[in-house]
Amino acid sequence: MAFSLLKYGLRKDYPFAHKPDLPIAGELKSHYDVVIIGGGGHGVAIAYYLAKYHGITNVAVLEKGYLGGGNTARNTAVIRSNYLTSEGVRFYKASVNLFERLSNEFDFNIMYSQRGQLTLAHTDATVRAFRQRAEVNRHFGGRTELIDPPAIRELVPGLNMHPGHLPVLKGLWHRDGATARHDAVAWGYARGATQRGAELHQLTEVTDVLVDKGRAIGVDTNRGRVKCGCIVQAVAGHSSLLAAKAGFRMPIITYPLQAMVTQPVKPFLDPLVSSSALHCYVQQTSRGEIVFGGGSDPYPLYNSRSTLELKESLIASAVEMFPFMAKLRLMRQWAGITDMTADYSPIMGLSPVENYYLDAGWGTWGFKATPICGQTMAELVASGGKVPELIAPFAMDRFDSFRQVNEMGATAASH
Amino acid sequence: MKMMPCPLNGLRNISEFVYGGEVTDMPDHTTCSDREWAEYVFYTDNQIQVVTEWWLHAPSSYWFIAERHTGSDEILRTYDPSERFTERVDFEQTEDNTTTGGGSGS
Numbered sequence A: 001m002a003f004s005l006l007k008y009g010l011r012k013d014y015p016f017a018h019k020p021d022l023p024i025a026g027e028l029k030s031h032y033d034v035v036i037i038g039g040g041g042h043g044v045a046i047a048y049y050l051a052k053y054h055g056i057t058n059v060a061v062l063e064k065g066y067l068g069g070g071n072t073a074r075n076t077a078v079i080r081s082n083y084l085t086s087e088g089v090r091f092y093k094a095s096v097n098l099f100e101r102l103s104n105e106f107d108f109n110i111m112y113s114q115r116g117q118l119t120l121a122h123t124d125a126t127v128r129a130f131r132q133r134a135e136v137n138r139h140f141g142g143r144t145e146l147i148d149p150p151a152i153r154e155l156v157p158g159l160n161m162h163p164g165h166l167p168v169l170k171g172l173w174h175r176d177g178a179t180a181r182h183d184a185v186a187w188g189y190a191r192g193a194t195q196r197g198a199e200l201h202q203l204t205e206v207t208d209v210l211v212d213k214g215r216a217i218g219v220d221t222n223r224g225r226v227k228c229g230c231i232v233q234a235v236a237g238h239s240s241l242l243a244a245k246a247g248f249r250m251p252i253i254t255y256p257l258q259a260m261v262t263q264p265v266k267p268f269l270d271p272l273v274s275s276s277a278l279h280c281y282v283q284q285t286s287r288g289e290i291v292f293g294g295g296s297d298p299y300p301l302y303n304s305r306s307t308l309e310l311k312e313s314l315i316a317s318a319v320e321m322f323p324f325m326a327k328l329r330l331m332r333q334w335a336g337i338t339d340m341t342a343d344y345s346p347i348m349g350l351s352p353v354e355n356y357y358l359d360a361g362w363g364t365w366g367f368k369a370t371p372i373c374g375q376t377m378a379e380l381v382a383s384g385g386k387v388p389e390l391i392a393p394f395a396m397d398r399f400d401s402f403r404q405v406n407e408m409g410a411t412a413a414s415h
Numbered sequence B: 001m002k003m004m005p006c007p008l009n010g011l012r013n014i015s016e017f018v019y020g021g022e023v024t025d026m027p028d029h030t031t032c033s034d035r036e037w038a039e040y041v042f043y044t045d046n047q048i049q050v051v052t053e054w055w056l057h058a059p060s061s062y063w064f065i066a067e068r069h070t071g072s073d074e075i076l077r078t079y080d081p082s083e084r085f086t087e088r089v090d091f092e093q094t095e096d097n098t099t100t101g102g103g104s105g106s
C-alpha cells in the first residue's frame, strides 16, 4: 500500500493522468468562423451551444482578463423567472428550465439549489403588482403565488416583520427561485465548448473591430489581427465601448453594482429573501455565508470601487430585515460594472453592422439568463442572422419605435 | 464620503446630490424623426471619458453642471447653468406649431 502510494506520487503524470479540463489555447489563428468577444458566462455558453447543437467549432472566445472574471464572478446568483411582462417571463422561464438540468448536462456540479425566492410587499400598490406577476408567471408554467404573513413567518423565522417600520403585507413566493455556483456555470460551459473544439483565449483584448462596407470582418487584439465570418459581442459592462469600436451607439448606461458577504454562520435561511421597499436582498450560501446586495450606484461610472455610503445603507437594510446580522462581520465586499438599459430588459440580436451580433444590456440581472442566452444567440449565429422568436422583443431597435419591455419594477430590488 | 463642489453651496457630501443625466442638445420634437428622438432619449456615448452632466443639490433644489471623468470619478469642474445657457429655453409650443425651444447650449 505505502509502496504503491509512493510509486503513484512519483509518476510523471501525477496527480492527474487525464487531460486538463480546460485545454490551454495556443496561438490565435488568422481566421475563425465565429469570434465571440467576452469570456464571461454568456460568451462561453454561446460557444458551447454553437458546438453542441450546430456543429460550429471553428470558434474563438476572446477574453481580455480571465474566464468568468467579469460580472459572472461578481454576481449574487439569484435565478428566477417571476418577471412582469409576458416577453420577459417566457424568456427567463426557459432559462430556469435549462438551469435545472445543467449539472447533469455538464456532468459537473454547478450546485444548483432551488430554495425558492420570496419578495416582500410593504404597500398595497406593491401587493397589486405582485398579484399580476404571480398570474403572468403561472401562465407561463412558473410556480409563483402570493402568501400571507403567517406563511412568511413560517418560511423565514428570523425575519423582522416590520423592517424599517414597514409592515410586511404579503410575499411573492416563487418556488422556482434558485441559486447556483456562478463560477461553475462559466467553467462548465467553457469545458464543454473547448472539449468540442472551440478555443478560449484569455488575456486577449479586442482593441478594434474591423468593419468593411457595413460588414464585420474581423478584430484587432493585443495579440494580433483575427479575421472572421461573424462576431458576437458579450461584454456586459463594456458593451458601449465595444459598440463604439464597431461604429454605433447603444441605449445603455454603465453603472456600478455593489454586493457583500458575511462570515459563515449556521444554516438559518433557506429561501432567497428580498424587500421591495428597502431595495435589499439576502440569501445564505451553502457554505453558510450571507450574501446581500441592493440597488445600483446612484450615478454612472466605469469603476468597480466600492463606496462606504452604499455599503452602509445596504447593511442598514439587511439588519432591518434580519436584526441578528448586526453581530456578524463582513468577509468580502465588491462591485461590478453593469450595462443598464432604460427598461431593464436586455439587448439581444442584430446590430447596425452586418454579421455583428449583440448580447448586451444585461445590467444587474443577466446571470440567470446565461443558458438561454447561449442557446438563442447560438441559434441566431448559426442561422446567419435569423432572430429566434424568444429574443425578438429584445431587439435594440425597440427603443427607436418606443416598444420597451418594462421590467424595472420586477428587477430593481432583487436582480 | 465623496464630496461634490456645489457652485451654490460649496463642498457637500455626494449623497445630497441627484444625478440628472448628460447635458445634450434636445432636437425639435415637433419636426424630428422618431429615430432622432430615440437617439436623444435613450442612446448614449457611455464611454470612459470626461462628461458634462446635470446634477441637482436636492436640499436646495439647485441644478448645476458638472464635468466628471467616468473612469476615475474625478469631478473636474462644476458651474452654474447660466454659463452655458445664455437665453431662456422655452418648452411651450408656439401657435404655428413649428418652433419650440431646444437646448440652446453649445
Ligand SMILES: Cc1cc2nc3c(=O)[nH]c(=O)nc-3n(C[C@H](O)[C@H](O)[C@H](O)COP(=O)(O)OP(=O)(O)OC[C@H]3O[C@@H](n4cnc5c(N)ncnc54)[C@H](O)[C@@H]3O)c2cc1C
Pocket: A037, A038, A039, A040, A041, A042, A043, A062, A063, A064, A065, A066, A067, A068, A069, A070, A071, A072, A073, A074, A075, A076, A077, A078, A079, A204, A205, A206, A207, A234, A235, A236, A237, A238, A242, A257, A258, A259, A293, A334, A335, A336, A337, A338, A362, A363, A364, A365, A366, A367, A368, A369, A414, A415
Ligand atoms: C454585484 C452584482 C450582482 C449581480 N447579481 C445578479 C443576480 O443575482 N442574478 C442575475 O441574474 N444577475 C446578477 N448580476 C448581473 C450578472 O452578473 C451579469 O448580467 C452577467 O454575469 C453578465 O454575464 P456576461 O457573460 O455577459 O458578462 P461578464 O461576466 O461581465 O463577461 C464579459 C467579459 O467580457 C470581457 N471583455 C470586456 N471587454 C473586452 C474586450 N475589449 N476584449 C475582450 N474581452 C473583453 C470582460 O473581461 C468580461 O470577462 C449581478 C451583477 C453584479 C455586478
